Amino acid sequence: MDIEVLGALAVRENDVSIVPTAPKPRQVLALLALHADHVVPVGSLVEELWGAKVPRSARTTLQTYILQLRDLIEQALAHGEGGAAGNAKDVLATVPGGYRLNTLGGTVDYRQFATLAAVGYRAMDAEDFVGAARALAKALALWNGPALTDIPVGLRIGMEARRLEETRLCALDQRIEADLKLGRHRELLPELTVLVNQHRMHESLHGQFMLALHRSGRRGEALDVYQRLRTTLVTELGLEPSPALARLQRSILMARHEAPHGPSPSAPRLVARTG
Known part of the structure; x- marks a missing residue:
């Protein structure tokens, strides 16, 4: 099955x-x-x-x-x-x-996802960013929309769907991180533009978007991303952005106006606040 x-x-x-x-x-x-x-x-x-x-x-x-x-x-x-x-x-x-x-030896997509994601995480730990990006991209390609998008959701399925979505976001975060390490900041901009609108309070995605914009020579837009996120967090949750994200904002603010050349350090690891 x-x-x-x-x-x-x-x-x-x-x-x-x-x-x-x-x-x-x-x-x-x-x-x-x-x-x-x-x-x-x-x-x-x-x-x-x-x-x-x-x-x-x-x-x-x-x-x-x-x-x-x-x-x-x-x-x-x-x-x-x-x-x-x-x-x-x-x-x-x-x-x-x-x-x-009983699956009796059949395939289960969420198990395939977990296996591929684990390969990607191990590659990230080993600083094999090419391997990590490849494995995590394969894992994420198994998704065809929100989990069980066509099923009426009760308490149990709702909890499982949220859990699966969190695993997807974790894998997505690490795949984007690997791509940033590989200097693919310009290629990431369209994807991150969509993601920060879908996840308006996800700090890690916003930090990655800021870094990709800054590396692409779009410093002002990177700072605008921070201000929009800060406004959302303060207005809706009464919270300031995390210290890690604030440090990234200050480093971009203090950087030279021209686009950065060559590889630059990744954004600080951020604790995501989703919403």
Whole structure:
């Protein structure tokens, strides 16, 4: 079974989709897919589907959704070699206290992402910036939009989606950092222009944008980025920018007016405040 959650939900057996059209069975499949090969307790599924307003028929209704998913799995298994139907209960197993979706050696995109991102982080630690940029770019290419963008979101899926988004932002931050180390500041400007508008209080991205602008000879614009971020932070959170970002702003302010030549030091490491 192959699973994709980094974008729209896709779950395939023998290249046949088993994603139902009805919203609540899709939620059940999504939560099982997020914890593939691990037990998802019945209570977690019930909480995801109904929140605090749990109907008396919740467990019976959940069992109906599981049966619907197994029907889809069985139809997909029938497309295997020789047309053998297989056993849907082996794929979507009932276990003590819950259910488990077994991948049986299939691919899971969020695991591929984590593996590639880890390679990139190790390369960054080793100052192999070419290798880091390459591995992190491959990891980020697995994303096709916000995680589970087409799924109704309850408490459990919402938490997992936010967690996955944070891992994406961490990988993106490090990939941009690697590109800055490699002197790719001009190439980064269009991407960073979009990112700082999407993440209006993310200090690390703003610092990287400031540095890329400054290195591209656009010192005034780099300082404008700082002022816009400071206004947003003060107005919406009552906070000043971090000391690291303030130091970067002062270093740009005190720099010569002409564009920097050759490699220049990276921005100080910043603790991101997202919003």
